[in-house]
Amino acid sequence: MSETIDKVVEIMGGKVGPGFDGIAKFVIEDEGAVIVDCDGVRAGDDEADVTLTATLDTFRDMLEGDLNPTAAFMTGKLKVDGDMGKAMALAQVFT
Numbered sequence: 001m002s003e004t005i006d007k008v009v010e011i012m013g014g015k016v017g018p019g020f021d022g023i024a025k026f027v028i029e030d031e032g033a034v035i036v037d038c039d040g041v042r043a044g045d046d047e048a049d050v051t052l053t054a055t056l057d058t059f060r061d062m063l064e065g066d067l068n069p070t071a072a073f074m075t076g077k078l079k080v081d082g083d084m085g086k087a088m089a090l091a092q093v094f095t
Contacts, residue, residue, distance in 0.1 A: 004056060005032040005043045011063055013041040015093045022086045027053040036090065050082035052090075062094045069094045 008028065016036050025048035026034045035044040054062075058077045061067035069091060072078035080087045 002031050004028065005034060008034050008059065008063075009041050009043055012036065012093055016041055016090070021089070022049040022083065024048055024086055024090055025051045026059065027051060028059050029053065029055050031056055036093075048082065050080060050084070050086040052087060053079040053081070065094070 005028070008026070012026075012034060020036050020038060022037070023046065024036045025044075025046065026036070028034070032043060033045045035042055035046050035048065054072065054077055058067065058072055062069050062072060062078070067077070069078060073080060
């Protein structure tokens with residue numbers, strides 16, 4: 001597991017508590033993947049209800065509040081595959 005993924009897990013873990021209804025996977029290109037589910041946040045590449053894919057720079061900008069996830073999606077910087085409702089439920093991670 002990369003240091004980058006460890007750091008993303010740490011940051012997102014502080015923003016998303018246990019109890020998320022579903023499974024979401026954040027794929028950071030060339031780094032790895034992070035899973036958010038009812039148990040919290042962890043590194044992993046499990047099957048998910050929704051998969052969000054972007055570059056490290058895009059994820060960093062979203063986590064730091066410099067890029068709105070909706071704007072990232074609309075401009076093609078963030079790809080969403082699966083349950084859009086689950087993706088929208090994660091909006092608090094990026095605020």
